[in-house]
Amino acid sequence: METSAARKTNTPDFATAYYFLEGLNELGIDYLFCNFGTDHAPIINEMAHRRKRGDAMPDVVRCPHENTAAHMAGGYAFITGRGQGVLVHVDVGTANTANAMHNLYRSRLPVLLMAGKAPYTANDELVGSRDTYVHFVQEPFDQASLVRPYLKWEWTLPSGVVVKEALRRAFSIMQSEPRGPVYLMMQRETLTQHWSTDEIRRYSADQFAATSGGGADPKLVAALADKLLTADNPVLITGYAGRNAHASEAIDALAQFAGIAIYEANMTNNISHASPCFVGFAPDKAVPNADVGMLVDVDVPWFPSDVQTHEKSFWAHIDIDTLKPGSPMWTFPGNLRMQGDSGRILEQILEDLKAKATPRFKAAAAARLERIKALRSERLERAAKLAADKGKPGAINPHYLMAELGKVLDDDAIIFNEGVTNAGAVLMQIPRKKPNTTMRSGGGGLGWSGGMALGAKLAAPERLMVQISGDGGFYFGNPSSVFAVSQQYKLPIFSIVMDNTGWNAVKQSTLRVFPEGEAKAASEFESQLAPKVAFTKVGEAFGAYGEEISDPAEVPAAIARCLKEVRGGRSALLHARVTRM
């Protein structure tokens, strides 16, 4: 029988939430980082249903705070490149992810954020109607506005019949370059609607691909190669090219061939620091003298208030995101801009340059390489000098602490650097041979490093994840939630708190704007936090190993003990009392 009535009786029939979980699985989403509420009753029920039937669906990681959930998805995407699901409770849970959405958006990390919406029926008309107080107060006019500045796409699921189509659309957009967060909202009445299996279509990855970055227009490539051919003082500045290992290699190859000094400014994903052309993190002195500059995958190459380019200089901007559409102002030069995969574009440039290279160019490049070698030695000498002073009891020198850590970390360990005013010590003192082994948030929302480290650990259990934060950043990260997830899901990370007794960045900012102001005269910067906190107890409450140190002499042994614990399977929290602000 082929009538629709016959089909309805003969084909199985499931709730939308059942297909929703199936759709996530078909997208290849491995995990749902969840913080549940009343909006999720249909999903929770179908999770049990699918498990009972032996049907596949993403694994659930329950996070006591949404900040952990969203940043875990970020950490997972940082390692795998694949966005995961984050499921939170209506407007309030969404609001709790806003800080993370800011960070993920600015870091170009994909994530599929999902939340319920208050039920739209109140008189028991449909399964899932309003049945509790909060359903009447959790419906703002514009729920998505809570995170809209950080989204590439948003929608409210209008009917279960399109649930898989909507998920595929969300997935394609978050995975397309430049990647970032998308947001899907759903009501209970939609999630409980029943549909037969032949009414729900599949949307395969083969047919619905995401957009990736490609190479550049050969004319623009040739124009830049011509400029490099006659450059006297070329520089290359990057911030996040290290997210792709091949981009790190392409930068190194081009720089070595053409004698280009490489800087990482406001780095978020490091390139290899072993490159013979890598000279450090501060391009300020080099920029005014550069005649040809290359900005490669970078958000903030320098601060224009401190640094001006030479008026005759030529700048090429090569980026997966040349337009920076999320920024009302973006003020860096580009006589020529090429949007795409920076690794591929740099390979094109190198190929063109090799074909054009003259003996004069080769001699000039070789001379530049000698100068770069000297700059490199200077940088390493300066770092060693800074680390030589160990500090004193109660005031461990952060450079010394990080240098000792650098001695014992292997090349594959990943550092989540939320050191704020001590972030420079992390960058300078810990050698990083491999790309993407130091991560900083592309955004400015503190409290990301713990969740990111956990998510990364989930994606790469064999690698060591090191979270480094200031004392202020540690509070922002909802550490009780971080250590709870670490314990429950057996995700050991090494957390280091560099405690300088408060918000040094706030103090320094006040001094920068008002070097001789009232705040300085009164020595009151509104930055001091509680002085006698035993941060280790936060970790210990969740079975982590905790150690507090204030004497520099204790540093090497304390680091060794913490690493032993992490390798043994539980998180370690090292609270270091460093030079006070």
Ligand SMILES: Cc1ncc(C[n+]2csc(CCOP(=O)(O)OP(=O)(O)O)c2C)c(N)n1
């Ligand atoms: C969510 C959030 N709130 C506030 C700030 C503003 N802020 C920037 S740095 C900073 C101080 C951070 O203190 P800490 O982590 O101890 O680092 P320190 O400045 O002492 O090096 C604050 C409060 C922020 N960036 N993010």
Ligand SMILES: [Mg+2]
């Ligand atoms: Mg501090």
